[in-house]
Amino acid sequence: MLRLNKVMKSYNGFQLNCTLDVQEGCVTGLIGKNGAGKSTTFKAILGLISTDGGSIEIFGKPISEIGVQDKEDIGVVMADSGFSGFLTIQDLIPMLKNLYRNFQEEVFRRKCREFQLPLNKKIKEFSTGMKRKLQVIAALTHEAKLLILDEPTAGLDVIARDELLDMLRTYMEQEGRAILISSHISSDLEGLCDDIYMIDNGKIILYEETDVLLDVYGILKVTKEQYEKLDLEHILRCKKEEFGYSCLTDQRQFYQENYPDITVEKGTIDELIMIMIRGERK
Amino acid sequence: MKALFIKDLGLMKGQKQFFAVVLIMMTVFLSAYTDYSFVIAYITVMFGIMTLSTISYDDQDNGLGYLFALPVSRRDYVKEKYLFSFATTIPGTILVTVFALVVSRIRKIDFCIEEWVMMVTISLLIVVVTLVLMIPIHLKFGAERSRLALMILFGGGTLTIYAAVKLCDALGIDYISALDRLADMSPAVTLTGLALICTVLLGISYRCSIMFIEAREF
Numbered sequence: 001m002l003r004l005n006k007v008m009k010s011y012n013g014f015q016l017n018c019t020l021d022v023q024e025g026c027v028t029g030l031i032g033k034n035g036a037g038k039s040t041t042f043k044a045i046l047g048l049i050s051t052d053g054g055s056i057e058i059f060g061k062p063i064s065e066i067g068v069q070d071k072e073d074i075g076v077v078m079a080d081s082g083f084s085g086f087l088t089i090q091d092l093i094p095m096l097k098n099l100y101r102n103f104q105e106e107v108f109r110r111k112c113r114e115f116q117l118p119l120n121k122k123i124k125e126f127s128t129g130m131k132r133k134l135q136v137i138a139a140l141t142h143e144a145k146l147l148i149l150d151e152p153t154a155g156l157d158v159i160a161r162d163e164l165l166d167m168l169r170t171y172m173e174q175e176g177r178a179i180l181i182s183s184h185i186s187s188d189l190e191g192l193c194d195d196i197y198m199i200d201n202g203k204i205i206l207y208e209e210t211d212v213l214l215d216v217y218g219i220l221k222v223t224k225e226q227y228e229k230l231d232l233e234h235i236l237r238c239k240k241e242e243f244g245y246s247c248l249t250d251q252r253q254f255y256q257e258n259y260p261d262i263t264v265e266k267g268t269i270d271e272l273i274m275i276m277i278r279g280e281r282k
Numbered sequence: 283m284k285a286l287f288i289k290d291l292g293l294m295k296g297q298k299q300f301f302a303v304v305l306i307m308m309t310v311f312l313s314a315y316t317d318y319s320f321v322i323a324y325i326t327v328m329f330g331i332m333t334l335s336t337i338s339y340d341d342q343d344n345g346l347g348y349l350f351a352l353p354v355s356r357r358d359y360v361k362e363k364y365l366f367s368f369a370t371t372i373p374g375t376i377l378v379t380v381f382a383l384v385v386s387r388i389r390k391i392d393f394c395i396e397e398w399v400m401m402v403t404i405s406l407l408i409v410v411v412t413l414v415l416m417i418p419i420h421l422k423f424g425a426e427r428s429r430l431a432l433m434i435l436f437g438g439g440t441l442t443i444y445a446a447v448k449l450c451d452a453l454g455i456d457y458i459s460a461l462d463r464l465a466d467m468s469p470a471v472t473l474t475g476l477a478l479i480c481t482v483l484l485g486i487s488y489r490c491s492i493m494f495i496e497a498r499e500f
Contacts, residue, residue, distance in 0.1 A: 046351040048500040071353035078351060081344035081500075084293065091292030098285035099353050122296065135348075148351075 001146050001178040007044055007054035016040050016202040018054075022146070022180045027172060029193035029210070030182040031273060037202040038182040039079050042150040045180070046076065058146065072100050075139030079151040079182075082131050085124025089117060089134065100142035108141040111167075115160065128155035136164055140171055147171070147179040153188050161185070165192055186269035190214065196269070200277050218252030219267040219275065220245075226262050237279030247282075248275040286354065286362040287369075290336045294370075297335070304328055308378060312385040319397060322378050323405040329374025330409030333367035334416050338425035347500025360421070360491045364484065367413050375402055403473065410480045414487040422494035
């Protein structure tokens with residue numbers, strides 16, 4: 001569905017070098033701290049910035065060949081922009097009808113009602129969460145094959161976030177679809193994504209299937225003495241702590257079996273990010 | 283393209299204050315004065331440059347980036363802006379003319395067709411020159427920085443004209459009689475000449491706009 005191969009982009013003091021793949025039928029997450037390169041990656045995919053090297057393919061076509069008709073098959077949520085604030089949703093409906101052959105007006109109106117989005121209020125008067133909901137609804141109501149969602153849950157309350165994630169799960173029930181999603185709320189991704197890329201300083205530092213990440217990866221909490229005796233072969237990163245070290249491993253079971261006296265935790269995606277980014281490579 | 287027209291009409295629909303000002307100005311000028319030249323020119327220019335405000339609205343909060351992530355090509359966007367400016371200028375001119383005609387009949391004031399032609403021509407020239415300069419500048423620099431760019435451009439333009447006049451004086455070129463000859467041309471020749479110049483300027487402006495928008499990053 002989507003393939004980025006060594007996509008490069010340089011800004012002052014920042015260099016993106018990203019390779020990732022979004023397979024049909026999969027929800028792929030892109031995680032990383034602020035300024036890690038998530039939005040730059042999304043903008044490169046959407047053709048909003050030029051790239052200095054590498055290649056991007058969507059639906060098997062190079063991005064330079066992606067035309068308006070292909071874009072009808074893509075649903076977009078952007079973190080730092082949206083529909084003009086001077087329009088109302090009522091103004092948007094005829095516009096969307098003319099932009100997308102498969103625009104589902106009734107579904108769009110119903111979702112707006114469900115999310116309590118007023119049709120006749122200017123979008124600039126909406127809260128951040130309301131603007132985000134509007135973008136998500138627009139992305140989901142024109143039979144897109146690929147969703148590119150940059151922080152779709154930002155600014156949403158817990159209930160709205162849950163409803164939105166349910167909408168994405170329902171969207172994925174149909175074959176031939178895929179989602180690339182970024183979120184700073186890792187629990188969103190844990191329950192939704194099939195695989196996850198972690199990006200830091202413009203580079204992909206980890207790729208793993210979510211199940212593997214949660215079931216096989218782990219965090220060892222060890223004292224200095226325990227650390228010195230530890231087999232570091234399966235340790236990816238270590239971070240100094242007050243009690244000693246937190247160590248990230250991709251072989252949790254190995255340490256559970258061979259070091260019964262040390263604390264081995266499953267770890268959340270947040271903790272994995274933290275150690276991957278702040279920890280030292282072993 | 284149709285979707286973009288609908289969007290811009292939506293943006294215009296929201297500008298109730300603008301239309302209220304236009305209506306008040308039109309009513310005040312048409313009821314208080316007997317010379318309608320100014321009001322015709324004013325309304326034509328106001329409607330003509332409305333397109334620029336739609337670019338500013340699109341651009342706010344990086345909205346253009348989102349628009350280009352939707353099925354909207356950058357070329358279509360530029361094309362629509364030029365067409366939309368025609369689509370607003372012409373009805374604006376017709377509206378104020380009809381209004382002026384009706385009021386002149388009611389107030390029993392002579393409505394001079396020659397004067398009307400002259401005023402509409404001058405107004406359309408102002409509109410074309412403004413759009414030819416401002417659309418590419420808005421697209422290149424965005425709404426905020428385009429003001430500064432325009433000031434620099436006008437400053438540069440004024441200096442260039444001043445330098446050209448000084449150069450003509452220094453070289454003994456009689457540019458005044460050349461301008462007089464232009465003024466003495468028949469209206470048909472003048473209008474055809476102006477139409478040709480406007481077409482060429484619009485063509486250059488359109489090309490520049492395409493170049494700027496395609497190079498812009500969001």
